[in-house]
Amino acid sequence: MTVNDPSLLLKAENICKSFPNREVLKDVSFQIHQAQIISLIGPNGAGKSTLLKILLALIPADSGFIYRKPDLRISYLAQKSEINKLVPLTVKRLLKLNASAAGTDKEKQRQILELTGIRELYDNDFSSLSGGQAQRVLLARCLLRNPELLILDEPAASLDVAGKENFYHLLSVIRDTYKTAILIVSHDLHLVMKKADEVLCLNTHICCRGKPHEIPNTPDYQAIFPASEYNDLGFYVHHHNHCHNMAGEIAPLDDKEDTEQKPSAHYQGKGQQ
Amino acid sequence: MSFLFYALAAGSIMALLAGPLGSLMLWNRFSYFGDAMGHTAILGVALGVLLGLPVNFTVFATVLVSSLLFLYLLQRKSAPSDTLLGIIAQAGLSLGIICLACIGTGTSRIMAYLFGDILATTENDLIYIGFCTVIIGGVLAVIWKKLLLLAFDETSAKAENGKMFWTKAAFMLILALFVSLAIKTTGILLVTALLIIPAAAVRSFSRTPEQMAVFASILGFISVCAGFAASYFLDLPTGPAIVLSASLCGFFAYFFKKLMTP
Numbered sequence: 001m002t003v004n005d006p007s008l009l010l011k012a013e014n015i016c017k018s019f020p021n022r023e024v025l026k027d028v029s030f031q032i033h034q035a036q037i038i039s040l041i042g043p044n045g046a047g048k049s050t051l052l053k054i055l056l057a058l059i060p061a062d063s064g065f066i067y068r069k070p071d072l073r074i075s076y077l078a079q080k081s082e083i084n085k086l087v088p089l090t091v092k093r094l095l096k097l098n099a100s101a102a103g104t105d106k107e108k109q110r111q112i113l114e115l116t117g118i119r120e121l122y123d124n125d126f127s128s129l130s131g132g133q134a135q136r137v138l139l140a141r142c143l144l145r146n147p148e149l150l151i152l153d154e155p156a157a158s159l160d161v162a163g164k165e166n167f168y169h170l171l172s173v174i175r176d177t178y179k180t181a182i183l184i185v186s187h188d189l190h191l192v193m194k195k196a197d198e199v200l201c202l203n204t205h206i207c208c209r210g211k212p213h214e215i216p217n218t219p220d221y222q223a224i225f226p227a228s229e230y231n232d233l234g235f236y237v238h239h240h241n242h243c244h245n246m247a248g249e250i251a252p253l254d255d256k257e258d259t260e261q262k263p264s265a266h267y268q269g270k271g272q273q
Numbered sequence: 274m275s276f277l278f279y280a281l282a283a284g285s286i287m288a289l290l291a292g293p294l295g296s297l298m299l300w301n302r303f304s305y306f307g308d309a310m311g312h313t314a315i316l317g318v319a320l321g322v323l324l325g326l327p328v329n330f331t332v333f334a335t336v337l338v339s340s341l342l343f344l345y346l347l348q349r350k351s352a353p354s355d356t357l358l359g360i361i362a363q364a365g366l367s368l369g370i371i372c373l374a375c376i377g378t379g380t381s382r383i384m385a386y387l388f389g390d391i392l393a394t395t396e397n398d399l400i401y402i403g404f405c406t407v408i409i410g411g412v413l414a415v416i417w418k419k420l421l422l423l424a425f426d427e428t429s430a431k432a433e434n435g436k437m438f439w440t441k442a443a444f445m446l447i448l449a450l451f452v453s454l455a456i457k458t459t460g461i462l463l464v465t466a467l468l469i470i471p472a473a474a475v476r477s478f479s480r481t482p483e484q485m486a487v488f489a490s491i492l493g494f495i496s497v498c499a500g501f502a503a504s505y506f507l508d509l510p511t512g513p514a515i516v517l518s519a520s521l522c523g524f525f526a527y528f529f530k531k532l533m534t535p
Contacts, residue, residue, distance in 0.1 A: 056432040076432040087300045087425050088479045097422060098433070125480065145433065 075142035194234030292490025295468035307465035313365030319372035389460035389512035474523035
């Protein structure tokens with residue numbers, strides 16, 4: 001298969017993956033173009049991490065096709081729990097560790113430190129940083145590699161709403177400044193990044209896809225998310241024509257109600273509130 | 274008195290190498306791996322005696338083959354890593370002991386392999402150690418940064434640099450070389466201790482990876498000297514004496530740190 005679109009970075013087609021006794025991914029297809037933000041959401045156990053590993057070529061898919069732009073530079077921001085604090089590293093040393101792979105000049109390095117706000121942390125030990133600080137340092141490390149595609153696994157999981165808002169704002173600035181494509185993985189099924197070009201809802205297969213919405217302009221929502229303060233959070237409304245039973249199998253919707261009015265109908269029986 | 278010089282030189286070089294290697298083992302959570310290699314090394318000793326080959330060489334070959342087998346089985350996800358290590362180590366150890374029992378080698382000679390005999394170092398041993406040091410140093414210089422990235426965050430390192438199979442294989446190669454050198458100093462059963470204990474003791478005093486490697490080398494050197502002295506003046510087995518002095522240094526470092534930080 002030939003791909004002629006130069007802005008296409010990554011394309012997955014009909015990806016299937018099974019582990020013994022369990023189908024994890026079924027016919028997953030999507031693509032990421034330059035400067036696009038894709039939000040991949042789904043409940044726990046939906047196959048998000050497995051899909052990430054396949055995209056990063058860490059494990060093979062059982063079937064399907066993956067296209068990567070030749071020599072695609074990917075940076076991956078891991079979950080905080082994956083970081084090993086046994087290695088004694090100052091922030092400065094950590095950032096220099098992969099500097100040889102980076103195509104960033106002095107001016108851009110300065111800009112990245114400014115953007116992520118980690119200049120004053122430069123001489124601290126990485127292991128002494130707070131969760132939010134560590135995340136910004138790791139983000140700076142990713143950016144210094146000059147990536148075309150930035151992949152983030154649950155970056156907002158440990159942040160409160162204001163923290164999410166700040167972090168998503170930072171990501172949208174990064175996209176606008178460097179034309180970096182961004183893939184964000186999250187288990188938050190409704191609160192997504194407003195600037196996302198596409199939201200993919202994954203539960204073994206892609207259940208639905210669409211664009212994020214403005215936070216509804218009703219007094220209830222506005223009380224929690226004042227529009228003036230939360231410009232970067234969006235709301236995702238699921239459009240499902242099926243539901244999943246306790247075993248995760250696809251089942252027809254049992255009620256005739258409009259699914260748009262009941263966005264969480266899809267996850268009944270999965271412990272979602 | 275030249276045998277004293279050979280012994281001290283061999284011990285110092287081992288301590289020097291143990292600093293960076295032990296730090297990398299600690300960061301990559303390789304302690305169990307080192308132990309397992311020490312056990313399969315017994316099979317290497319048995320093979321050397323059985324085939325009449327230099328024991329250094331057969332130990333190196335056995336350890337390298339079993340660690341590559343481990344890496345291969347791990348990639349195939351045949352079983353969790355600790356299970357695999359347990360199986361390979363115990364099977365290698367058992368096979369080695371059976372071979373040695375069949376040959377009927379004297380106990381004192383086996384004890385020297387297992388627990389080290391630094392005073393028996395010869396000029397040829399020193400040449401072999403020097404040769405291996407050059408290889409270990411060279412490989413280490415090439416893979417140091419990659420192993421740091423791998424230890425810090427394995428998923429990102431692999432996502433950004435490929436699967437890094439060869440980096441890990443090269444690390445195992447130099448560890449296998451190191452084990453084959455340990456016959457003279459700590460002996461093959463206690464080789465992990467010389468690697469891990471100094472590195473663990475200096476972790477909290479180090480701000481950079483290189484600092485930790487250098488501190489660990491210095492502490493390793495002190496331990497080797499103490500073990501050497503115990504071996505020479507008190508006629509104690511070298512390996513256990515080195516390991517005990519390293520542990521004592523570790524304890525002192527821990528309490529020193531406790532006193533310094535209110």
